[in-house]
Amino acid sequence: MTSRIVTAIAVIAAAAITATACAGYPAPESPPPSATAAIPTPPGATSQTGVEPAPDSxxxxxxxxxxxxxxxPPRKMPARSxxxxIFARGRLIVGLDIGSNLFSFRDTITGDIKGFDVELARAIARAIFNDPNQIEFRVLTSGERIAALQAGYVDVVVKTMSITCDRRQDVAFSAPYYVATQRILAQRNAGIEDADDLAGKRVCAARGVxxxxxxxxxxxxxxxxxxxxxxxxxxxxxxxxxxxVSTDDAILAGLAEQDPWVEVVGPSLGEENYAVGIAKGHNDLVRFVNGVIEDLRTSGQWQRMYDRWLSILGPGYPPVPRYRD
Structure with missing residues (x-):
């Protein structure tokens, strides 16, 4: 028997064994591929157990x-003021955030920080330096605002900061530069129309507001x-x-601008008066900032700022200030 014939017989035998094995032991069924993943929770998100006092302005x-x-005049600040x-340092240091769309946010195309609060901060810098760009922005959370002022980490806070009696014990405020109303943000067709619909529901707010x-x-x-x-x-x-989500309508409108599937609903739950936060003991800076806000109001610049950033909320007008000597 030649080697070629032996090889052929071996191949046929191997094929027969393979066929018998396949017939006797079928491969187990494989389940279809699948994947699961937990929805990530934003860092720092916590359930609040304590009850906070209502605003008391x-x-x-x-x-x-x-x-x-x-x-x-700009560049001619009173001596020892x-x-x-701030002029001697060469820049105004402003506390704000970059996540409040319409008020202060980072433009994803240019990288610039923009918004209504940003324009107000730049107006203060312009009044000191005759240059709105001699400014340094330091990003703060809502809960960090008061401590940043007390520590001298910033000169002013321009960050949708509401005036309350409790806060006045720790920091000084300018006159109000904007009046907001607290409302609700919810998914469209979620069945949430007013505050009564929030009973037992999960509601989010930024810490410290x-x-x-x-x-x-x-x-x-x-x-x-x-x-x-x-x-x-x-x-x-x-x-x-x-x-x-529940907070001021101006902030909620900025969130709604980012997602067409959510909407601002319900009547006002109360008013919030935004002001520039200033460290206690700096009354000259309080009067100076009030002068800047007054100039914005009387010159029509406040209205132009509103029309540029906040017209989505409908007609708006600057609040009328109340002063004491």
């Missing part, structure tokens, strides 16, 4: 601020989740981790 006449004097110290206490006083059964930024609240709403 009416109790101490908190909206009254120091009367502005005549603004000095807070403004002279006055809207938490007001909502708890209106809807005690609401389950509050706090986050570091308003953008985190929007992410949690989109992922179904909360049912609603």
């Amino acid at each position: 009416d109790d101490c006449d908190a909206l009254v601020s120091l009367r502005p004097g005549t603004l000095p 807070t403004m002279a110290d 006055t809207s938490i206490g007001r909502l708890q006083s209106i809807v005690p059964s609401a389950r509050i989740t706090t986050t570091s930024t308003w953008a985190d609240c929007l992410v949690m709403l989109q992922q179904g981790q909360i049912d609603a």
